Amino acid sequence: MELVGKLLVAMPAMADPRFEHAVILLCAHSDEGAMGLIINKPVQDLSFDGLLDHLSIPKSPAGREIVVHFGGPVERGRGFVLHSPDYRSSGTTLQIEGGYGMTATLDVLEALAQGTGPTRALLALGYSGWGPGQLEAEIARNDWLTVDPDETLIFAARDADKWAGALRGLGIDPLTLSATAGRA
Numbered sequence: 001m002e003l004v005g006k007l008l009v010a011m012p013a014m015a016d017p018r019f020e021h022a023v024i025l026l027c028a029h030s031d032e033g034a035m036g037l038i039i040n041k042p043v044q045d046l047s048f049d050g051l052l053d054h055l056s057i058p059k060s061p062a063g064r065e066i067v068v069h070f071g072g073p074v075e076r077g078r079g080f081v082l083h084s085p086d087y088r089s090s091g092t093t094l095q096i097e098g099g100y101g102m103t104a105t106l107d108v109l110e111a112l113a114q115g116t117g118p119t120r121a122l123l124a125l126g127y128s129g130w131g132p133g134q135l136e137a138e139i140a141r142n143d144w145l146t147v148d149p150d151e152t153l154i155f156a157a158r159d160a161d162k163w164a165g166a167l168r169g170l171g172i173d174p175l176t177l178s179a180t181a182g183r184a
Contacts, residue, residue, distance in 0.1 A: 001136060001139075002029070003026045003029040003034065003135070003146065004026055004027070004028060004029045004096060004097045005025070005026065005096050005097030005098035005100065005149060006025075006026050006146045006147065006148065006149065007023055007024065007025055007026070007039075007146070007147040007148070007149050007153075007154075007166055008022075008023070008024040008026060008036060008135075008139075008144040008145070008146060008147075009022075009023055009144060009145045009146075009147055009163065009166045009167060009170075010022040010023075010143070010144060010163070011142055011143055011144065011145065011177065012177050013142075013143075014143055018070075018072075018073055019038075019128075021040070021163040022038050022040065022041065022128075022163070023038065023039050023040045023153075023162045023163055023166050024036040024037060024038050024039065024072075024128055025037055025039055025082060025096070025100070025149060025154060027082075027094060027096050027102050027127075028094070029135070031132060032132055033129060033130050033131050033132050033134065033135075034129065034130040034134075034135045035127055035128070035129050035130075036072070036127065036128045036129075037069070037071040037072065037080055037082055037102070037122075037124040037127055037128065038069060038070055038071050038072055038124065038128060039069065039082070039122055039124070039154055039159075039162060040069075040159045040160075040162035040163060041069055041070040041159065042067050042068065042069055042070070042159050043068045043069060043070050043125060046068050046125075047065075047068065048064075048065055048066045048067070048068055048112075048123065049065070051068060051079070051109075051123075052109065052113050055106065055109065057106070057109055057110055057113050058113065059113040059114075060113065060114050060115060062114065062115030063112065063113045063114060063115050064112045064113075064115055064117075064121075066112060066121055066122070066123045067122075067123070067159070068123050068124075068125060069122060069123060069124040069125070069159075070124070070125060070126060071124025071125055071126045071127045071128065072124075072126045072127040072128030072129065073126060073128070074126055074127050074128065074129045075126055075127060076125055076126035077125070077126075078104065078125070078126065078127075079104065079109065079123060079124070079125055080102055080103075080104045080123075080124045080125075080127060081102065081103050081104070081108045081109070081112070081118070081121050081122070081123050081124075082096075082100060082101075082102050082121070082122045082123075082124065082154070083100070083101050083102070083103065083108070083117070083118035083119075083120060083121040083122070084099075084100070084101070084118045084119045084120040084121070084151075084155070085099050085100065085101055086118055086119050087101060087103070087108065087111070087117050087118030087119075087121075088101065089103045089105050089107050089108055092104070092105045098148075098149050099151075100149070100154075101118070108121075109123075120151070120154075120155040120156075121155075122154065122155060145167070145170065145172075147166045147167075147169055147170055148169070150165075150166075150169060153165050153166060153169065
């Protein structure tokens with residue numbers, strides 16, 4: 001099952017409140033496990049400017065304003081920038097299937113603070129991780145649907161609309177989903 005670059009969409013019966021209505025771009029997946037970033041849960045108590053101040057990164061008047069997201073419960077103090085492929089940090093940008101990059105070094109934050117860097121970017125604190133076989137088991141248990149990514153959904157859609165938008169991309173009306181699962 002090849003999942004790198006796919007979106008994981010939480011089913012309504014998701015038991016873990018951290019992942020309720022989550023949409024996750026899967027950045028890495030192998031026999032050793034998986035890693036992804038939640039793209040639709042903004043952090044309420046931290047702005048990009050506040051993060052730059054905390055990291056002592058100066059922001060120019062041309063600097064960009066980016067919403068800080070909760071990327072997942074693992075390493076919540078670490079930042080990850082999911083971005084368009086037009087930016088590449090020397091050797092530290094992970095290229096993701098589908099035309100995305102992920103950079104976790106300060107240079108991308110510095111570039112964004114100066115108004116340069118990738119054309120499209122999403123900042124996440126922490127990441128979502130799974131051990132060997134764990135994600136596959138969760139998908140088999142109907143915890144997640146997998147969806148092909150859409151750049152507009154990832155970068156331009158309102159965070160509150162991303163879950164329903166991802167489902168509609170599969171032709172599913174979110175109102176028709178049940179929070180109870182069954183087997184036929």
